[in-house]
Amino acid sequence: MSLPRPLEGIRVVDFTWVRAGPWAARWLGTFGAEVIKVEWPENLDILRMNRFTVPTGVEPGPNSTGQFADTNANKRGITLNVRTPKGLEVIKKLIAVSDVVIENFSSRIMQRFGLGYDVLKQIKPDIVYISMAGFGQTGRHHNYGTMGPAAQALSGLTFLSGLPGVPPAGWGWSYLDDTGGMYGAMCALTALRHRNATGKGQHVDLSQMITGITLTGSAFLDKTVNGRQARREGYPPGNRTTWPGAPVTNNYRGPTVAPHNGYRTKGGGYNDWCVIACFSNQEWKNLVKLMGSPSWADDSRFDTLNGRLEHQEEIDRGIESWTKTLEKYELADKCQADGVRAMPVQSSEDRVEHDPQLRDRGMYTEMDHPMLGRWKFQNAPFKLSGSPPEMHRPPPMIGQHNREVMEELLGLSHHELEDGYKDGTFWPEEMPMYPYVEEALK
Amino acid sequence: MTNNVSPNPAALAGPLSGLRVLELADEKGQFCGKLMGDLGADVIKIEPRGGQNTRSVGPFYKDIPHQDRSLSFWHYNTSKRGITLNLESTEGRELFRRLTATADIVLETFPPGYLPALGLGYKDLASGNPGLIVCSLTPFGQTGPWRDYLTCDLAHLAAGGQMASSGYDADDVADAPPIAPGGGNAWHIGSHYAYMGIMAALFYRDASGEGQYIDASVHEACALTTEGAIAIYLSTGEVVQRHTGRHASPDNSVKIQLPTQDGGWVNVTRSGSALNPARLRRLAEWMDEHGLAQDLLDEKYQDLATVQADARHTTDVLANFFANMPQEDLWTGGQERDFPWGAIRTMDEIMGDPHLEDRGFFVEVEHPELGQSFTYPGAAAIYNGSPWAISRRAPLIGEHNEEIFCGELALSKGELTLLAESGVI
Numbered sequence: 001m002s003l004p005r006p007l008e009g010i011r012v013v014d015f016t017w018v019r020a021g022p023w024a025a026r027w028l029g030t031f032g033a034e035v036i037k038v039e040w041p042e043n044l045d046i047l048r049m050n051r052f053t054v055p056t057g058v059e060p061g062p063n064s065t066g067q068f069a070d071t072n073a074n075k076r077g078i079t080l081n082v083r084t085p086k087g088l089e090v091i092k093k094l095i096a097v098s099d100v101v102i103e104n105f106s107s108r109i110m111q112r113f114g115l116g117y118d119v120l121k122q123i124k125p126d127i128v129y130i131s132m133a134g135f136g137q138t139g140r141h142h143n144y145g146t147m148g149p150a151a152q153a154l155s156g157l158t159f160l161s162g163l164p165g166v167p168p169a170g171w172g173w174s175y176l177d178d179t180g181g182m183y184g185a186m187c188a189l190t191a192l193r194h195r196n197a198t199g200k201g202q203h204v205d206l207s208q209m210i211t212g213i214t215l216t217g218s219a220f221l222d223k224t225v226n227g228r229q230a231r232r233e234g235y236p237p238g239n240r241t242t243w244p245g246a247p248v249t250n251n252y253r254g255p256t257v258a259p260h261n262g263y264r265t266k267g268g269g270y271n272d273w274c275v276i277a278c279f280s281n282q283e284w285k286n287l288v289k290l291m292g293s294p295s296w297a298d299d300s301r302f303d304t305l306n307g308r309l310e311h312q313e314e315i316d317r318g319i320e321s322w323t324k325t326l327e328k329y330e331l332a333d334k335c336q337a338d339g340v341r342a343m344p345v346q347s348s349e350d351r352v353e354h355d356p357q358l359r360d361r362g363m364y365t366e367m368d369h370p371m372l373g374r375w376k377f378q379n380a381p382f383k384l385s386g387s388p389p390e391m392h393r394p395p396p397m398i399g400q401h402n403r404e405v406m407e408e409l410l411g412l413s414h415h416e417l418e419d420g421y422k423d424g425t426f427w428p429e430e431m432p433m434y435p436y437v438e439e440a441l442k
Numbered sequence: 443m444t445n446n447v448s449p450n451p452a453a454l455a456g457p458l459s460g461l462r463v464l465e466l467a468d469e470k471g472q473f474c475g476k477l478m479g480d481l482g483a484d485v486i487k488i489e490p491r492g493g494q495n496t497r498s499v500g501p502f503y504k505d506i507p508h509q510d511r512s513l514s515f516w517h518y519n520t521s522k523r524g525i526t527l528n529l530e531s532t533e534g535r536e537l538f539r540r541l542t543a544t545a546d547i548v549l550e551t552f553p554p555g556y557l558p559a560l561g562l563g564y565k566d567l568a569s570g571n572p573g574l575i576v577c578s579l580t581p582f583g584q585t586g587p588w589r590d591y592l593t594c595d596l597a598h599l600a601a602g603g604q605m606a607s608s609g610y611d612a613d614d615v616a617d618a619p620p621i622a623p624g625g626g627n628a629w630h631i632g633s634h635y636a637y638m639g640i641m642a643a644l645f646y647r648d649a650s651g652e653g654q655y656i657d658a659s660v661h662e663a664c665a666l667t668t669e670g671a672i673a674i675y676l677s678t679g680e681v682v683q684r685h686t687g688r689h690a691s692p693d694n695s696v697k698i699q700l701p702t703q704d705g706g707w708v709n710v711t712r713s714g715s716a717l718n719p720a721r722l723r724r725l726a727e728w729m730d731e732h733g734l735a736q737d738l739l740d741e742k743y744q745d746l747a748t749v750q751a752d753a754r755h756t757t758d759v760l761a762n763f764f765a766n767m768p769q770e771d772l773w774t775g776g777q778e779r780d781f782p783w784g785a786i787r788t789m790d791e792i793m794g795d796p797h798l799e800d801r802g803f804f805v806e807v808e809h810p811e812l813g814q815s816f817t818y819p820g821a822a823a824i825y826n827g828s829p830w831a832i833s834r835r836a837p838l839i840g841e842h843n844e845e846i847f848c849g850e851l852a853l854s855k856g857e858l859t860l861l862a863e864s865g866v867i
């Protein structure tokens with residue numbers, strides 16, 4: 001790839017861990033910034049231990065999880081104990097030659113290290129510092145910790161998801177880790193842009209939990225402006241826009257229409273489902289025709305939106321009796337060919353193996369990983385014509401780039417590096433070293 | 443000294459100030475435009491004559507439908523000015539070209555090929571303005587077999603994998619379908635990534651002077667946003683199973699969404715804060731204050747292996763404690779004891795949260811047309827050197843036609859009238 005990368009020349013000190021923070025820094029790396037992940041093996045990033053993503057046949061260990069790999073691609077990695085005076089001195093050297101510091105510890109850890117923004121900006125006056133504490137670093141509950149699911153619950157997002165009359169279904173993954181990561185990257189890019197324009201750095205105090213509140217859509221204004229009660233009959237309405245029989249209130253997903261639901265498809269497997277939605281009378285007519293105008297559907301009660309909303313149960317039963325005769329991709333293709341909105345429910349396997357669109361657009365890039373072998377990484381969901389994002393480096397093994405960074409970038413002597421391994425600066429004194437770490441020291 | 447005092451927002455310009463954005467966006471991209479506007483860019487929303495279709499999405503102010511009363515439109519279109527323009531007319535195209543000469547960014551969500559067919563594609567627009575960045579945010583991008591497929595939020599959450607991960611344990615709701623979480627998040631996910639792409643392009647332009655074209659796909663953005671599901675499949679070949687209120691996973695994990703005495707729920711995420719003897723003791727002492735510790739103060743729990751082996755039992759005892767305590771006391775009591783728990787809050791509980799007040803999250807936005815102010819959600823991040831702040835409410839239809847066409851493009855009032863009468867604005 002000979003095109004330039006957009007963030008060429010930017011260096012990022014990446015203290016992040018778990019998912020939200022690393023996902024943010026991963027995008028900066030994908031844009032061509034030089035990202036250096038700082039870790040300490042005694043406080044191991046839990047993604048390095050994710051038991052579900054060690055491929056069979058691969059020796060378990062901190063360098064063997066697929067989830068860490070994709071989340072930390074395009075970075076180099078060092079191990080450095082910044083709680084020691086010597087480690088602190090080294091990290092300050094690195095910060096002095098960097099543009100961005102990003103972290104998602106709980107709110108007072110950086111200050112405890114002696115690396116609060118007041119210190120950072122003394123070391124590098126125009127530094128961009130992104131902190132990602134769950135509740136932020138400001139406000140009375142800044143010390144509250146969060147992982148994605150709790151942040152989702154607190155932000156109001158969890159309550160938006162589910163069927164009426166039963167507990168919320170919530171989000172079956174850490175949506176606010178993915179999103180927290182996007183915001184971390186967005187904040188860094190925005191602050192860098194501001195620095196280009198003004199020469200000034202700044203501290204951006206992001207809160208993962210608060211991010212989620214705005215993502216409830218107009219639920220917030222429906223409360224503050226209309227005083228709408230959140231807990232109400234028929235809400236949340238599952239995959240429908242409103243629950244049959246309940247008073248019509250907006251569900252903050254878009255316009256209120258019917259049909260609008262998930263339907264079982266042929267095969268009857270766990271993910272053999274397809275969604276269909278008709279946004280107009282015309283789209284409904286298209287669907288009826290496509291289904292072969294069955295007698296149940298050819299009913300004037302369904303000609304209007306009101307009628308369809310009122311009789312959703314009947315309509316959904318009818319549609320499903322048809323969708324069960326077709327395989328989900330075939331069904332979606334047929335609907336689309338006739339002007340009906342429909343898409344298959346896709347599992348992870350479906351997206352990787354069966355989705356023709358993702359395949360055509362090149363969603364996954366393969367790179368060699370020292371433990372995982374040839375491995376797929378997820379690309380950016382956009383193409384830039386002049387300076388494209390690019391997957392260019394597998395994730396770091398823990399401590400993999402200590403020598404490169406310490407000697408080549410920071411000018412430490414080899415002797416100083418060796419000393420640092422002996423005195424617990426670059427590796428915990430009691431912990432055995434991995435062969436590649438020892439190899440790098442030779 | 444403290445680094446946490448946010449400066450007076452009025453005294454500082456937002457981080458994107460000085461940039462002009464032309465937004466031609468429906469539900470797919472209006473949130474991206476809002477983010478740029480709230481962060482200081484001069485966003486001009488260009489709507490079709492008669493207003494963007496997103497103006498007719500409810501809920502409406504006092505439940506009275508009107509294109510200037512959509513709360514959804516209000517939410518997604520803060521900090522923008524608004525004009526109307528019929529791009530299918532010669533005069534409309536000409537005015538649009540004149541405006542793009544003043545712009546840094548064009549954000550558009552038309553079906554692929556629509557703008558180029560009008561002679562308004564990236565190449566046409568950039569020929570007089572080489573620094574221009576054009577971002578097309580569409581359901582599937584500009585290429586590929588699904589390029590022209592029709593979608594909606596639900597369709598994207600199906601194809602993107604969100605639904606395959608969200609739903610219920612069979613013992614909570616038998617035969618439950620996969621669930622698409624609400625809020626319109628397919629559009630948020632697409633808008634976040636479009637924003638990132640635009641920022642990267644801007645940064646590159648600062649170095650090179652060159653603009654570029656961005657082809658962003660909502661589907662790809664969603665397909666990226668299921669955390670570990672893809673990695674689990676790639677690693678083990680397993681497809682995740684849906685669970686109530688917690689991570690979909692290949693196994694039948696411990697339930698963590700515990701019902702409370704007052705009809706609420708608290709999420710007691712464990713990962714990252716796995717129980718050990720010291721933490722379990724801290725919890726048990728609290729439970730004991732309410733006479734609900736059962737056997738958890740037993741000496742055998744001073745052994746890590748026992749604590750880990752008994753995770754399900756501990757959860758049962760915890761569940762009983764929760765069933766006897768109110769939601770608010772539980773999650774804050776947990777947090778005060780260093781457990782990263784969160785209550786399932788609705789807007790009813792979020793309003794007035796003192797922490798959010800401390801951060802200035804609740805923002806009063808004036809609606810002069812109604813003689814009233816309303817509380818909006820403010821900044822998710824405090825930019826200490828350049829504020830993220832809502833600068834104005836969403837525009838009324840064509841509110842800034844005169845300001846922009848006459849004030850900036852120097853049309854006379856007479857010309858403006860002719861344009862309105864002939865269906866251009």
Ligand SMILES: CC(C)(COP(=O)(O)OP(=O)(O)OC[C@H]1O[C@@H](n2cnc3c(N)ncnc32)[C@H](O)[C@@H]1OP(=O)(O)O)[C@@H](O)C(=O)NCCC(=O)NCCS
Pocket residue numbers: 017018019020021038039040043080081082083104105106107109132133134144145146147148177208714782
């Ligand atoms: C995820 C979270 C709950 C984990 O909590 P935690 O395990 O108590 O970790 P903290 O962030 O409080 O502390 C970080 C620890 O790692 C240590 N550490 C990390 N990197 C280190 C390094 N390079 N050198 C020395 N110590 C290091 C710190 O010293 C600290 O340990 P200490 O408290 O014993 O001094 C917390 O980090 C958090 O709330 N983060 C913000 C929200 C977030 O992003 N959540 C995760 C979403 S995926």
